[in-house]
Ligand code: GDP
């Protein structure tokens with residue numbers, strides 16, 4: 001029963017979509033376990049590029065079972081739009097399943113997300129404004145609406161009547177108009193018709209696959225440093241991207257998970273607010289952004305960029321129990337005279353090598369760098385480790401040493417075939 005969790009090891013956008021698509025060829029099932037349409041996962045097959053928000057990145061193998069797990073917050077309009085767009089491009093989406101226990105995002109979640117960000121002003125989180133925080137608040141606050149309720153017209157109406165009493169008052173406090181039950185029912189009725197056939201009880205489906213010794217890949221969204229417990233709180237998302245989140249968000253026990261692969265860029269990026277020790281606001285950051293095309297997949301915002309930070313990667317190893325690393329965008333570092341790796345932080349007179357839990361401390365940390373020779377060659381055509389220039393191989397080996405887990409996969413370009421497979425992920 002090989003089950004592998006693929007988790008973002010940084011602040012998201014590590015290339016999880018690309019790596020999931022690559023590994024999905026070997027998998028029997030791909031499961032998204034948290035987040036919502038705040039995620040933007042890019043898959044490039046040949047010259048065709050797809051941007052996925054809710055549909056798991058295994059969907060490009062016809063008929064592959066792809067599950068949107070119970071831990072995901074689903075915006076029905078976004079999901080229906082995504083399905084139609086994929087189908088219009090000839091993608092077979094027949095393998096998609098949606099958990100009856102997943103919570104749905106309602107229009108007021110998006111309004112509240114925007115209103116709260118506006119109210120925070122300079123202290124904003126920089127959310128994607130997809131309603132993620134308010135939807136998870138409702139889930140934990142026991143006022144959410146699940147797919148099962150949404151697909152039952154009577155229950156949906158009843159739940160909406162209860163919710164809107166409070167939500168309309170709340171929207172009023174922010175100076176925003178409220179909603180009528182009828183208006184939401186009308187908009188959502190069309191989505192319900194499309195999603196009804198996909199909705200099933202997903203934990204037994206995943207369990208059955210594992211019992212049949214099928215390979216299940218759990219696709220994380222966001223990243224470890226955006227985890228609500230293990231990340232840079234409060235500049236985080238409202239779910240658990242870490243590997244443990246896969247158990248809760250898919251409905252499988254921890255004893256079923258065999259491997260955990262962390263996806264990390266060969267440098268670091270972050271979108272949204274919050275501390276980022278290796279952020280480079282000068283020439284290096286600009287060069288990385290331009291070479292790496294570092295603009296948000298969901299919001300188009302420019303991503304903040306800097307050198308690789310192994311303090312956060314060691315934190316990712318610990319909190320996820322990583323067994324391997326998938327190192328992506330290595331090609332972006334080609335052409336640099338020297339490359340740097342942050343191995344520790346300086347905080348006042350102190351040297352810190354463990355990721356600090358205090359945001360105030362993290363914000364005051366200065367990176368300590370180790371410098372390595374760069375390489376000039378374009379490595380986009382490399383398919384084995386031996387195809388990489390010696391300085392590039394030395395960089396990978398050093399990352400492995402510093403992080404303490406083996407690099408099992410390297411991505412040297414956005415396309416599916418631009419991948420070097422080194423070790424097994426199962
Ligand atoms: P995700 O959210 O983790 O799936 O990552 P995104 O899709 O948001 O961002 C990663 C971006 O980098 C996308 O535009 C990918 O097409 C691209 N990408 C992924 N791997 C590589 C790589 O190895 N090299 C380059 N140059 N681009 C890559």
Ligand code: IMO
Pocket residue numbers: 008011012013014035038039040041125126127128129130131132133220221222223226235236237238271272273297
């Ligand atoms: P993928 O799956 C990068 C960030 C937002 C913001 C914070 C909270 O593509 O890696 P939210 O809308 O979740 O309440 O925003 O989290 N964020 C991401 N950053 N990649 C993502 O997803 C992200 N999803 C949310 O920018 O800082």
Ligand code: MG
Pocket residue numbers: 012013014039040041042297298
């Ligand atoms: Mg992304």
